[in-house]
Amino acid sequence: MNYFSLVERSRLERRIVVVATYAAFALALLLAPYGKADGLLWLRAAAIGLAVTGAAGYAAILGYSKRFAVRSQRCEHVVPDEREAAVRDRAMARAYTVVAVATIIGGAWMWIAADDPRHWTPRTGTDWFEVLVVTQVVMGSLPQAMIAWGEPDADEGTDGVMVEGLQ
Amino acid sequence: MTQSRRRLLVVATWTSYLLAGAVAYSYGRFAASPLFLASGATACVLTKITRIYGLGMRRAELALVDERMTQMRTTALARSYGVLSLLLLCAVAGWLPVAATNDQQQYLFWGALLVVSTLPNALLAWSEPDSPAENDGTMTEFSRS
Numbered sequence: 001m002n003y004f005s006l007v008e009r010s011r012l013e014r015r016i017v018v019v020a021t022y023a024a025f026a027l028a029l030l031l032a033p034y035g036k037a038d039g040l041l042w043l044r045a046a047a048i049g050l051a052v053t054g055a056a057g058y059a060a061i062l063g064y065s066k067r068f069a070v071r072s073q074r075c076e077h078v079v080p081d082e083r084e085a086a087v088r089d090r091a092m093a094r095a096y097t098v099v100a101v102a103t104i105i106g107g108a109w110m111w112i113a114a115d116d117p118r119h120w121t122p123r124t125g126t127d128w129f130e131v132l133v134v135t136q137v138v139m140g141s142l143p144q145a146m147i148a149w150g151e152p153d154a155d156e157g158t159d160g161v162m163v164e165g166l167q
Numbered sequence: 168m169t170q171s172r173r174r175l176l177v178v179a180t181w182t183s184y185l186l187a188g189a190v191a192y193s194y195g196r197f198a199a200s201p202l203f204l205a206s207g208a209t210a211c212v213l214t215k216i217t218r219i220y221g222l223g224m225r226r227a228e229l230a231l232v233d234e235r236m237t238q239m240r241t242t243a244l245a246r247s248y249g250v251l252s253l254l255l256l257c258a259v260a261g262w263l264p265v266a267a268t269n270d271q272q273q274y275l276f277w278g279a280l281l282v283v284s285t286l287p288n289a290l291l292a293w294s295e296p297d298s299p300a301e302n303d304g305t306m307t308e309f310s311r312s
Contacts, residue, residue: 009177088237089244092245092249093244093245093248094249096245096248096287097244099255100251103251103279104283107275110276111275111276114269115269122263122264128263130254131259134256135256135259139252139256146303
């Protein structure tokens with residue numbers, strides 16, 4: 001078994017990887033500013049470690065959903081079957097809804113809180129770089145994470161029912 | 168509604184929004200209000216004519232939409248995700264950091280609302296070909312809606 005591949009993993013393990021990936025990125029972003037202070041070099045090291053962990057999970061999630069051709073719908077090398085194409089389209093449709101709601105909430109927050117220094121909005125170049133990284137990570141992996149989250153185990157049918165003979 | 172008219176509607180929706188921004192920047196918000204209203208009105212029409220695909224429907228109503236329409240809606244939403252990804256990355260990397268005033272941020276908020284609420288509808292309206300019955304003058308699903 002390839003330890004970095006999610007293909008042969010159970011659904012529970014895939015879900016743990018999805019949660020761990022996003023949690024690692026979020027913690028890395030939260031810890032990174034504190035690591036700049038003197039004497040807190042270990043915090044910076046922890047942030048880097050979490051970012052690397054998140055990147056490994058990100059790669060594993062993308063690798064798992066490669067056969068669904070999320071990124072390259074017209075790629076000739078990866079031709080998903082009818083069920084896989086339907087799963088991919090459903091995941092992307094759900095991801096669109098999630099991102100649409102998040103965009104509206106984010107836009108409203110920017111508009112409302114921009115003039116009030118008590119509330120956090122991205123103001124400096126570093127803030128905007130962090131927002132760009134979060135956008136890139138989320139937009140680049142959300143449908144794939146939804147596929148990894150929802151796909152049944154190998155010994156289950158596509159509708160989640162155990163296949164006879166594999167029980 | 169024919170495909171060319173639907174495409175015109177899509178172009179009108181987003182062009183009027185962009186023009187409204189330019190007019191508001193040069194002459195003030197009051198002068199741009201007719202264009203904002205036109206953008207909102209065309210967006211409403213666009214939403215209405217593509218409602219047959221199930222966009223914006225409740226779960227109970229979605230059960231009544233036929234399989235082909237459901238598949239087209241899902242495909243349009245999937246394609247919209249790719250377009251929205253690119254737009255968001257461009258916005259975060261380029262447009263949002265330079266929006267300094269409250270007016271500019273308000274304009275971008277309404278733009279985001281317009282884009283996320285009409286993007287799948289626009290893709291459907293743009294890509295759906297004319298049905299043969301439309302050329303005969305027979306009523307179609309689009310003209311009925």
